[in-house]
Amino acid sequence: MNNINDEILNKYLDEELNREEMNRVRIAIETSPQLKKKYEALLSANTILKNVESDSPSADFTKKVMGKIEIKKASANQQKYFLFTVLSLLGLIVCGITGYVFYEVIASIQTSEPSGLVSNYSNTIGDYLSAFFEKKNLSIFGSVLSFIMLISGYFLYDYQKHSKKNFGH
């Protein structure tokens, strides 16, 4: 009996011993009232642990989690649209600048004899763009562009912060 310790009793309970050891422990339990009492207490501890009921979170827990997932999904979509808008705006500006550069290059090639409807139109657009990209206008345009970018950056940062906060709580 003496060599049957707690560990062996636990293994006996979990049926982790080999057949021979299982028999040895079973006989020891049957012959020793002290060991029997110890084993029965261990058995009831095991039964109690098996039967302890689980607790439940608040009744609307699932709804709350699904709500947060929904918010997260919506904010991710909004973020996508916002980025798309900002990038489109920047794309348009880049296109404008590229167009102007192309116009200047073409105009410099056709300096000698400008004729026909296309040339007239290109001249008009060219004049307009030249006026627009004058030194003074260019600095205003640069300032506006920088301002737009700064504002966009701020709103993007603020929006992300807000979305994170909504998602986290």
Next chain:
Amino acid sequence: MVMNNLTDVEIIESVKKGNQADYAVLIDRYKNKAFTMLKRMLKNEFDAEEVLMDCFLKAYNNLNSFKFESKFSTWFYRIVYNTALTKLSNSKRIIESEMSSIDDLHYLQSNYNADDFIKADNSLLIKKIVNELPPKNAAVVSMFYLEEMSTEEISDVLQISVANVKVILHRSRNLLRDIIEKRNLLQEIL
């Protein structure tokens, strides 16, 4: 009704395909057991619910990285256990918990006297004792008895050896056995 009969894998595949609402079935399936484990680990109902919510959101966000190499329950309980440890460490309660780790389990006995067992409902009292187990023991006991996970699965969740899981499990069980023996509760329980 039909969704409830589906396996975890089928539900996850459905969620991955875009049926976000199906995730609610997984939440309903695991929330009570995971909540019980967290409540036992964190010793606080409010924290347990907050951490559980965080765990379900983490699991949802990382569902695409779940490759079905292990059971969803193993993967999910690893998230639950690690998030609980982070919460404990943030709350600096880990120091206290470490002090009452495996070898000091018997401190619990002194908290209860014979009168408690006479006056109070035994099941409630035992529930209270189980709730006071140190975090790691509470996690092992919950996963083994509530979730009916094998010691191998638990070792996978806790990232410790199977032998260590068994040691924790046996010591938790022995603690309860000692209380039963000391208070002569055997007749009442059996």
